[in-house]
Each structure stands twice: as structure tokens, then as C-alpha cells.
Amino acid sequence: MSSFDVLYLVLKYFFLWAHLFSAMLFIGGSFFMWLVLVPGSRDAIKDEAVRTVVVAKISKRFARLTWMLLSTLIITGAINALWYIPASTAAGSAGLYLTVAMVISTAVLIILLYGPGRHYGRQISRYGKEGDLEKLAAVRKKSTLVSYANLSIMLLITVLATLM
Numbered sequence: 001m002s003s004f005d006v007l008y009l010v011l012k013y014f015f016l017w018a019h020l021f022s023a024m025l026f027i028g029g030s031f032f033m034w035l036v037l038v039p040g041s042r043d044a045i046k047d048e049a050v051r052t053v054v055v056a057k058i059s060k061r062f063a064r065l066t067w068m069l070l071s072t073l074i075i076t077g078a079i080n081a082l083w084y085i086p087a088s089t090a091a092g093s094a095g096l097y098l099t100v101a102m103v104i105s106t107a108v109l110i111i112l113l114y115g116p117g118r119h120y121g122r123q124i125s126r127y128g129k130e131g132d133l134e135k136l137a138a139v140r141k142k143s144t145l146v147s148y149a150n151l152s153i154m155l156l157i158t159v160l161a162t163l164m
């Protein structure tokens, strides 16, 4: 094995690992917010306006991290596709279609996260600070739907990744 082959293998597995680790943080973090942080905040903070402000601050910090994770996922995903698609096509498997499905799912996720997701997030944070519980409840209904859609797309991505 030449030193070029060794370098190729090291880079290939490094990019695959970086892709997998970013996906773990992104999907794991999102489910953690839904399954642990939000219900835990209800147990810990009884004042709804205060709870909303605290959760909004934590969500904002996580949102900053997701920008970096999504950028890493897209860059490493494109690099992984460079060798994954030719290898899977040669083996006669559905790698190309799975990769296209992964790209479309990622695009829909980005649109939902940075369109309605960010819009409702800002409104929730504002109404929480103003203590306007009525408006807060109305926005939360819409934002919950967006969150369910996001989590469903993430689940779909994990199914696609399993098939790859």
C-alpha cells in the first residue's frame, strides 16, 4: 500500500467520522431539547414567562451550534458522496438515490429551521419577555408543528443513513 493510499484512507474515514459526529450532536441535541429540556423546564420553573425566556436563551445557543453542525454536515456529506456514490453505483445499489434523498431532506430541514423556526422562536422569546401569555400560547401551537416536522425529517435522515 503506497503512502498515497494510506492518506486517502485516513482522509476518507476522517470525513465519515466528522459527518457522523456532527449528525449525532445535531439530531441528539434536538431530541434532547424535546424529550428532556422542555419537560424538565416545566418541572423546574413554574412561572411560564420566566420558563419561556430561559428555554429561549438555551435554544438560541443551540441554534448557533446547529449552524456550524449543518455546515460541517453539508461539506463532509459532499466529500463522502464523492467516493460513496461511485462505489455504490459499481455495486449496483441505490446509493445515488439515497444521497439525493439526503440532500433534499437537508434542504427542507434548513428551510424549516431558518424560516418559520427562527421566526416563531423570536416571537416566543419576545412574548416571554413581555409576559404576554395569550400570544405566547398561540405562537407556541404553530412552532410546535414546525418542531414536529423538523424532528420527523431528522428521523427520516437516520433511516436513509441506515440504508446507505
Ligand code: HEM
Residues within 6 Å of the ligand: 016, 019, 020, 023, 026, 027, 073, 074, 076, 077, 078, 080, 081, 082, 084, 085, 099, 102, 103, 106, 154, 157, 158, 161, 162, 164
Ligand atoms: C448535503 C447534505 C448531505 C449529503 C450530501 C450527505 C451525504 C452522505 C453520504 C454520501 C453518506 C454515506 C457515507 C457512507 O455510508 O459511506 C452519508 C451518511 C450519513 N449521513 Fe449524510 N449527507 C448530508 C446531510 C446529512 C445530514 C443533515 C445529516 C443529519 C442530520 C446526515 C447524517 C448522516 C448519517 C448519520 C450518515 C451515516 C454515517 C455512516 O455511514 O457512518 N447527513 N451522508
